[in-house]
Amino acid sequence: MSAQQSRTARRRLIAAAAVAVLAAGGLTACAAVEEPTVTKASSGSDTKGRDSGDSEDSKSAGDSETGKGEEAGQERGDGPLSAGDTASYSSGLRITVSEASSYTPGEYALGHTEGNKAHQVTVTLENTGGKKTDIGLITLSARAGENGVEAEQIFDDEIGSGFEGNLLPGKKATARFAFDAPASAGNLDVEVDLLDFTTEPAQWSLEL
Numbered sequence: 001m002s003a004q005q006s007r008t009a010r011r012r013l014i015a016a017a018a019v020a021v022l023a024a025g026g027l028t029a030c031a032a033v034e035e036p037t038v039t040k041a042s043s044g045s046d047t048k049g050r051d052s053g054d055s056e057d058s059k060s061a062g063d064s065e066t067g068k069g070e071e072a073g074q075e076r077g078d079g080p081l082s083a084g085d086t087a088s089y090s091s092g093l094r095i096t097v098s099e100a101s102s103y104t105p106g107e108y109a110l111g112h113t114e115g116n117k118a119h120q121v122t123v124t125l126e127n128t129g130g131k132k133t134d135i136g137l138i139t140l141s142a143r144a145g146e147n148g149v150e151a152e153q154i155f156d157d158e159i160g161s162g163f164e165g166n167l168l169p170g171k172k173a174t175a176r177f178a179f180d181a182p183a184s185a186g187n188l189d190v191e192v193d194l195l196d197f198t199t200e201p202a203q204w205s206l207e208l
Helices: 003-023 056-066 070-071
Strands: 037-038 085-087 093-097 117-127 138-144 151-153 172-183 187-193 202-206
Touching: 070 085, 093 187, 093 202, 117 187, 138 172, 172 187
Parallel strands: none
Antiparallel strands: 037 085, 085 093, 093 117, 117 172, 138 187, 151 172, 187 202
């Protein structure tokens, strides 16, 4: 078994153990689970067409209308996020998923089926809180197409190692993930789960 395969097996075992704890009743009330706040990638589009020399008075007026200032682009909802949107949690962790692009698996890649198409996404984490955050348990899963068939994650020497360790305040971490989807699939629904049992996973629907 290669080093990459060893890391993959380890991460899968960690995820399985975490799910087992939840199934055994390791959690308390489900009502405590936190929904992420969503910041749309186009949240700044309402400034298009304005002169770059807008006065502070006009900015203040816009802030007073929303009552939220920079948070005017944030919202909550049950629908999926789009490419470039950011999911934020009260801990200060922000998660952004890029658009999907084509990926060519290596010769010894795991998870790719001949006849399917591989797609990659870039996930960026940012810790805006005051404490370090353990990002080693973060997992991704995906479904593809109108029928939502499971899109298996691809692992090879170039992609799939995920996140490890702690993310310090003010720092970012970036990793690429790839998924195997039917050739006819027109969308890829990606879910990012913190596996901390206190936060609701965030989901993105990406066009292929």
